[in-house]
Amino acid sequence: MRSVKPELILACVAGALVLAGCAAGGGGMAAKTASGIPLGMTGPHEVAALPDRPKFGRPISEADIAPWNIDIRTPDGLGLPPGRGSVAEGKTVYDTKCIACHGADAKGGAMFGTMVGGIGSFTTNARVLTPGSMYPYAPIIFDYVRRAMPMDRPQSLSANEVYAVTAYLLNLNGLVPAGAVMDAASLTAVKMPNRDGFLIDDRPDSAATRCMSNCN
Amino acid sequence: MTSKSSEKTGSQSPGREEGGRRPEARSRRNFLRSSAALAGGGMLAAGTKAAAAPLAIPSIAHETGRPIPESVYGMPSKFEAHVARRRTDVFKNRQNWSDWSMSPLQHQPGIITPNGLIFERHHAGIPDIDPATHRLVIHGMVRQPLEFRMEDLVRYPSVSRFHFHECSGNGLTDWLKPASTTVQQTHGLLSGVLWTGVLASTLFEEAGVDPRGKWALFEGADSAGHARSIPLEKVMDDTIIAYAMNGERLRPENGYPVRAVMPGWEGNVSIKWLRRIKVGDQPWHLRSETARYTDPMPGGKWRQFSMVMEAKSVITNPSGGMDLKGPGFYEITGLAWSGNGKIRAVDVSVDGGKTWREAMLEGPVMDKCLTRFKAPWEWDGKPAVLMSRAVDSMGYVQPTVKDLQKTRAIVGFVQHHNAIQPWTVNAKGEVRNAIGQA
Incomplete structure (x- = not known):
């Protein structure tokens, strides 16, 4: 549907996506990155841009970006x-x-x-x-x-x-x-005391069920 | 907030709408009709009373209305001045630059929040940026660093997509006991928006991402320089470089002239006033993604990169601070949404969660978008506890606070509150926040 440069897609998506859940209603997938970051549901998406890829970006050097870098x-x-x-x-x-x-x-x-x-x-x-x-x-x-x-x-x-x-x-x-x-x-x-204080998002972390009657 | 719930939604009742409904929704409606009859067993009160007096002819019928100005940006009726975005009066900041204001969800019908009512969260106030001089650059691990001007960005093929937008801190004042009165205060860091812009993937492909690139830093032009590290998979999947919202250019408080939109993820990653994107091979671990926007866990740990907003729902009508005008028919209605796909179902309880029935979803039901649910309710005048529970297309069921307490440390300034919100109705019809109580 979209014409994209194959090497870029390979670099950015296919090599890194890990399918982690069941197929969603919209045809999308719940996915995680290779480093385990949850992405939520991913495409395909119902609304897509036209396949044409005009180029309007203006080349700029890293030296000229330096004041913002x-x-x-x-x-x-x-x-x-x-x-x-x-x-x-x-x-x-x-x-x-x-x-x-x-x-x-x-x-x-x-x-x-x-x-x-x-x-x-x-x-x-x-x-x-x-x-x-x-x-x-x-x-x-x-x-x-x-x-x-x-x-x-x-x-x-x-x-x-x-x-x-x-x-x-x-x-x-x-x-x-x-x-x-x-x-x-x-x-x-400098060694900070909270250096090892972080866990990568591991949700979903609840297991609620859809009780309809005589609940609690 | 004294309005009768059924008057404020401005939408058709479930029984009147026929065109275009999916078969699944039709059967659901029939189910609701029969279950409502089972539950209530009574006649609808509306329309049965005789008018008290002959109708008066108002003076406006004898006067010419206001003429059409040559040019004007239209504003709501002066009688709707109470419908406004508000700073919280529950969690008081001692300054007004790194602060927030909340959307009046109790007054919002449908799934779109008007631009003047979309919630705000700023880290150093609102900059007024001249689009003629604004620049966006993409650099770092790319084949060719690029600069974009606004005139460039609007020339690309565009997309317009409906998505919910929610702050990770939505609900943080109300976990274990009620602090807020209204749904604006409990859930108002939430809005529904039609975003328009160019897909980030379009710009990244033009710059040519180095195969070693795995993350991108998005940075704002505001004086906070607010920035977040985003996995490239998200950037290439559905991130929008947006310049318009709900049919007009972004409002200054929402990122004018250009911002990122990361659908289904916590609001703060959708960097406003976007000026710079840098591709790298690992995250930056800035203050915003270590000391802020992380979640306390048992044992002194912090959950990091918790960016997906999980399925959630809330009844917006009747909701906290309202007064029901006596027993009879009410339409229970509210919003449901999920960063993990579509809303598949919403269940409603009027007895504090002992029994539930499935509500009607009012289409369209879209990915990572607010979905309106409705359920008829015949109030018998006795105390009731209203709750809603969302189920998304991944099969995830919205939890209770008690469910979340099993794994998280619910203390202090805690984000990602997607638990079920109970509202109590007492015999006088007063609707109250009952988080942690029911």
Whole structure:
């Protein structure tokens, strides 16, 4: 029905789909990726685009995309820029640009709750979610602060400032010493307590039945 | 919310509709008719009372109406001003940038949510983006990085598809005990939309995905730079790069001028104000997919990449905060949906789940789309507990909270609440949220 380039389809779909369930009413399948991520029902779909494939994209170089290319692949730190920052420098950045919303020592402020503590709390019913307790990889702090903070002026901090405030938050959470300096290598090397805290989606996880009478 | 339930749906009653119905639905209707007769045994009250007074001739009949303006964007009647999107008054944020507003489902007939009522969830407020200067790029593990302008995107062959859109956090305030009053508060992070755009697969094929590519990072142009890692299988299957919704361009709060739509998946992966897509060979594990949008599990673990929205339903009429106007006929109606395909059936109970009967599904019934269900109910004036239970095309049956508690840690800020919603009706006709109570 659709003319597609065979090598692309092979790369993207056929090699990776694992059929995991029964055929659905619409002819689709419940599927998982090769790495076990549930996809829900997949096609074929009732509405398809016309088979023609005009090309309107404009070639662009990675160099020209660089100003937007801000993501960090957090498990191995790919994308972390050059630069460095210390815990002490981070406190200065924090007290200038972060404290108004997050409070002194990152313990919570006018708009947001604490960013300190909570390590070990997930086995209790009083889970405290902070960068220290929750993030499996330390470069997540760098990625998030750089893309979204400070909220009134995101993407305005220099790489050194982001490294510094990241070092400060890690130190407040007891994960690096007061003299620590963070750069691409040292930040990636920080071992986070929730590193192994995640399970890939394993739903459906309920087995409800369709009782019609004398239920409960 | 004081409206009588049967007046607000604006739809035909099950007995009047003949054209185009599938045989399966016809037999279902007959089943309902007989079961309603068995259950109620009484005559319908409507239409049996004599009018109290001669009809007055209203002044509008003597006056010329408003003229047609040269050009105008039409708005609802001034008498419908109570039908509005609302921020929650249950879970109060201390700021209004990373926040949400909820759709008034109790006022929505059918399966489409008007654009001005579609729920919102933003991570750093609503940007106003000039489409003339907006750019979308695809790069990373591709043969040729590409830039698209809006004028480029609208030239591709397009698709228009109906899908539900639901926030993973829908219902998070109401797991074990009632916190919300209305269905807008319990389930209003849900909308039904006709999305129009170009299939993501079209653009990815043009860029030429490296065979080693397995994931794509989708990133917004808003100041949160909200981003998620998406398996390429989803991108190539049914992801839409959408520029229109319900017959017009996207609203600013819904991603203008262009967004991703990942049908059947939690709303936040459908990145709004889409500016960048990067192909890679593994997920990025950003804050949004580790510290947020993960689900607490027993033993201190967190369920990750739980993006499919499982089958769910809710009765929108009668629903919390309404008052029934005495015993008699009511049409129980609501919405059902599943990220795992079509809705196959919805069952309704009026006795707190002891007995159930199958409701009528009002077509069309579409993949990963809101489906309207209806069931006649003759209220005898005694306390009742109304529930609905969806079954999808995979055979999955909507669970109760107790079912989900067997495997999940239901504490704190918990997402993916697709459990059965009970509404109690007391002898005075007051409808109340009874989550965790019934």
